Amino acid sequence: MTVTALRSSVITFHQDPFLVDPASSYRYLDDALVVMADGKIVSVDPYSDAAVDAATQAAGSAVTVTHYPDSLICAGFIDCHVHYPQTQMIGAFGEQLLEWLNKYTFIAEQQFADKSHADTVSRVFLRELLRSGTTTAAVYCTVHPESVDALFEESERFNTRMIAGKVLMDRHAPDALLDTAERGYDESKALLQKWHGRGRQLYCITPRFAASSTDEQLAAAARLWKEHPGTYMQTHLAENTGEIDWVRDLFPQRSSYLDVYDHAGLTGPRAIFGHAVHMDDVDFACCHRTGSALAHCPTSNLFLGSGLFKLTEAKQTDRPVRVGIGSDIGAGTSFSTLHTLNEAYKVSQMAQGRLTAAHAFYLATRGGAEALYLQDSLGSVAPGYDADLVVLDLAPTPLIAFRMGFTQDILEKLFVLMTLGDDRAVKATYVAGVPVYDSARDEAFHYAQDAAVTDGGAPDPRPHDASLPGIPG
Ligand SMILES: [Zn+2]
Known part of the structure; x- marks a missing residue:
């Protein structure tokens, strides 16, 4: 079993902020270790040497930790x-x-x-x-x-x-x-x-x-x-x-x-x-x-x-x-979902509503999963969930980097990001625990899968998921 881990700050929603106190709808960790194995998230804990040791022990071998400073992990x-x-x-x-x-x-x-x-x-x-x-x-x-x-x-x-x-x-x-x-x-x-x-x-x-x-x-x-x-x-x-x-x-x-x-x-x-x-x-x-x-x-x-x-x-x-x-x-x-949230904020303003960053990022992650009845596997950064993640850059442009210096908390940072950010704010994207996009890679090799295509063409068809309703086992 290959176990990998990411180190960064993390925000994740576990409840609907439209229905509960927004402050209790999410979890934020300033410095976290997200451990992944077999396409799933295994654990999300405050980062510490002990947390890395625990992941290593559980894996039975050394765990590679990819560190994203000045970044924020959220559900894809x-x-x-x-x-x-x-x-x-x-x-x-x-x-x-x-x-x-x-x-x-x-x-x-x-x-x-x-x-x-x-x-x-x-x-x-x-x-x-x-x-x-x-x-x-x-x-x-x-x-x-x-x-x-x-x-x-x-x-x-x-x-x-x-x-x-x-x-x-x-x-x-x-x-x-x-x-x-x-x-x-x-x-x-x-x-x-x-x-x-x-x-x-x-x-x-x-x-x-x-x-x-x-x-x-x-x-x-x-x-x-x-x-x-x-x-x-x-x-x-x-x-x-x-x-x-x-x-x-x-x-x-x-x-x-x-x-x-x-x-x-x-x-x-x-x-x-x-x-x-x-x-x-x-x-x-x-x-x-x-x-x-x-x-x-x-x-x-x-x-x-x-x-x-x-x-x-x-x-x-x-x-x-x-x-x-x-x-x-x-x-x-x-x-860009960030850009879409920016416009959603303005639509709410025109309609006499008020879309906070917590409500907006909920809609883009767990809210979407609830809309699709996939909230038990997608839309949150939590143990047992599919490891579909986006790593957001909290300083993707000179203006955002400057503006972030005047923010007080994570929700204010998120609001700046959704107002000023776009695809440039995406540092990396993970699908089922695998890095599929990395903005730092050379232009021609942003996508890990492109190398695989060049090497061997399309992979074999994947088997049907027998755990779904209506799928013969
Ligand atoms: Zn349409």
Whole structure:
């Protein structure tokens, strides 16, 4: 058994600061030793020679300790809503949602019929996530099954925990991007059987949004989801007023946008709804009751002029909703979760809320894990958890280094980091205890896995995880 350890300061959340006293929601260690073995965190203790000796004794051999001074370890960031095929079209000018889809997105996504193109974009996408300290994401592919294979193959190379699926659309898109209710069901099922639980990959049934799926397709998606407990369902919800009017016209018998999904059987644990900007109390209560989660995507909502997510209302203590943070690349404008938190703070300010650093870093780590029902294995730096970690540089730029000299405590440092920081603040990223990204490495060798690719190509497929529900042992 290989045992490794990291020395740095550590912050980790074990409770929801929206629901308990924020001061009791996290643990901070100024100088800690994080011991890892077999992809898991073994212990997190204040650093001391005795702690190193104890780790060495438990391992039965010397433990290598990697020291990150002036840094902070936290759980790898979790991105609850992102479209990898849109990596090539971030920053497309001048439209709101529906025009933006037609003018840019549906053009770009047609290229993913070509597997080699999907491979290329998957490579860039995974590396951008890791460079930003994001170790898990809920990812939309395109309608093409090849696009799903490309993403999971790349994720398997890094052993990242990814949740992804083929987009389902059987109306209101170019012919080249349409499937049918039956074909969408069959292709999704085949992909699900291939990928769900293979290594760390998890499958997500992915109807794009109510306007691009018929009643028949939404019903087929719900049927597939029910037939495979433990799988996920993701879609878009109440993002833009023009879209909401359209959905009302398409489903006149339903009481709200969310009611379309609820009626179809698409709410429940492991349902992730992107955006949810224009929600009322009945909608939030439905999410709470059904255990459905929301992905707050501030950079996207600002970029497309969609509106301001009501975070305070979503997390109301009498009916709290599970909420994670989403980059929503490519309507979102940054892979960096720090940058996304910066914009989330401003959205809260505009919506008369107040997003503290504790609340923000909770959303980006444990909050995301709770949204994905993975809070027992992801989102905290604690014994037994998967060793998916980001090492943040507390002085990544001259300005931040200078500003940090005037901070009093860790929460103030975190707030400076989320306001001024971006991918430059990521010193290293660990996946299942393995360093996959290191900012100090030479440009061509930032990613340890790239050397492996050059040496021997893709690794053998990983076995299915028999501990998951629905996976034959
Ligand atoms: Zn989206």
